[in-house]
Amino acid sequence: MAAFEVHFRPMRVSDLEEVRALHEEWFPVRYSYSFYDAAVRERMVGTNEPLFTLIAEVDEDDRRRIIGLPAPLFVENETSRVMYVLTLGSHARYRRRGIARELLQRCIARAEAEPACGAVYLHVITHNDVAIQFYKSNDFECLGEISDYYRIDGSLYNCFIYAYYLPRAKIVTSMMTSTAPRATRRLLSSTLSSLFPAALRSCFRSPAVPSKQQQQQQQQQITATSEAA
């Protein structure tokens, strides 16, 4: 393939059909028309939360073609914010050329610009080995597995939770050793609370499969996401 120049921009309303076709090609999960209609307006369907969208496109045959996109949003609770990557993909003809890596790095940079944000996280179906390799190669770590997270054509599938801790969160967690003085641990713990929600925090300390209660907390967090499917 000849060299090509990639342009980056937010989604716009005129992208709707192209974005929808790409999602249907990339993902087994079917999203409603209203999901795409809201996404191209940079909103989450149902909740109207702001989405941070990004499009990678190239000039091809006298027109611009979308070759990659993520649609992350920020998830807030009473004390903290994290970035949740709702979908991410690159066009089959342009894979292994660093497009998805660049898009993900731009999401991370956006998350870093958010002072109260401590992590970027996402769910990936357990048999998507390529995506798992991709996230691992971008320093995401697996926090655990959730049973029956996706329903596709009537069958249930497990997912892994992958997260990338922003440097500000990593510094705090690396200081959180059992030998640190109690007062220091208490202070660090309250700092962690302000960086990411309890569900992710508890997984981070114990990266084994989350308990039923943790799974329920995580499920509650992503209810809006699943409802969009």
Ligand SMILES: CC(C)(COP(=O)(O)OP(=O)(O)OC[C@H]1O[C@@H](n2cnc3c(N)ncnc32)[C@H](O)[C@@H]1OP(=O)(O)O)[C@@H](O)C(=O)NCCC(=O)NCCS
């Ligand atoms: C997963 C996906 C987004 C990767 O996109 P991409 O543009 O090819 O990724 P990049 O070129 O940025 O790859 C970055 C690194 O990820 C890893 N990687 C990507 N594709 C891989 C593959 N097929 N096999 C093994 N490792 C892979 C490699 O380490 C790669 O670096 P390298 O090419 O220098 O070895 C793409 O395959 C895709 O869109 N798949 C369908 C949609 C999907 O599954 N999305 C994720 C759902 S959560």
